[in-house]
Amino acid sequence: MSTRKSVVAIVWMTVSGACYGAQEQCLTAASCPAPALVIGLYDYANLSAKEIGRLTETASLVLANSGIHVDWVHCRGALAVAPATACEAEPQANRLVLRLLPTGPSKSSEDAMGYANVTAEGGNYASVFVPAVRAQAVGFEVKSDLLMGYVVAHEVGHCLLGPRHSETGLMRGVWNRKDAGEISRLALHLTKQQAQKAVARLGQAELAATR
Numbered sequence: 393m394s395t396r397k398s399v400v401a402i403v404w405m406t407v408s409g410a411c412y413g414a415q416e417q418c419l420t421a422a423s424c425p426a427p428a429l430v431i432g433l434y435d436y437a438n439l440s441a442k443e444i445g446r447l448t449e450t451a452s453l454v455l456a457n458s459g460i461h462v463d464w465v466h467c468r469g470a471l472a473v474a475p476a477t478a479c480e481a482e483p484q485a486n487r488l489v490l491r492l493l494p495t496g497p498s499k500s501s502e503d504a505m506g507y508a509n510v511t512a513e514g515g516n517y518a519s520v521f522v523p524a525v526r527a528q529a530v531g532f533e534v535k536s537d538l539l540m541g542y543v544v545a546h547e548v549g550h551c552l553l554g555p556r557h558s559e560t561g562l563m564r565g566v567w568n569r570k571d572a573g574e575i576s577r578l579a580l581h582l583t584k585q586q587a588q589k590a591v592a593r594l595g596q597a598e599l600a601a602t603r
């Protein structure tokens with residue numbers, strides 16, 4: 393999430409909003425269970441259990457609005473439970489790694505609150521810069537764990553959709569006060585088209601895992 397400018401434009405491969413994998417027999421979107429996204433969370437910023445609980449709950453709600461169910465695996469931090477063998481699994485399209493970092497972004501993108509390492513088709517690694525989120529939360533006059541949940545959802549969006557930003561919604565490259573108002577009401581989401589692409593990507597990953 394950059395608070396100043398957008399990045400690269402991409403061309404998306406044609407995808408379908410239909411269901412895949414374990415739901416291959418499921419023919420209509422309305423009857424399809426939400427595809428699952430596993431996120432391994434590594435907290436290097438020493439957030440409290442309460443903060444982690446709130447930010448993951450927020451990100452889950454935002455993504456659930458787009459038809460995506462998130463299973464959180466707490467690999468490091470206040471909610472980490474050992475042994476977490478799930479943390480050893482290789483990241484893939486429906487299994488992401490999320491890091492909460494205690495430092496800001498590099499100088500080249502000093503206004504960013506988060507970063508996702510993605511190609512045009514998406515990626516598996518996302519980071520959130522906790523101090524930058526806390527500072528922006530003060531400016532927006534919203535709770536930092538709420539804003540952090542939205543930054544997580546935005547970076548997860550990049551992992552599922554690629555680096556492109558949109559003019560409206562969760563994937564806007566710059567969030568302003570109007571967006572902050574929608575964040576405070578849990579009303580900022582992926583567009584319908586973005587949600588369909590993200591669900592299709594997860595469905596394809598589930599299908600690949602069953603082969």
Ligand SMILES: [Zn+2]
Nearest residue numbers: 393394557565
């Ligand atoms: Zn972004």
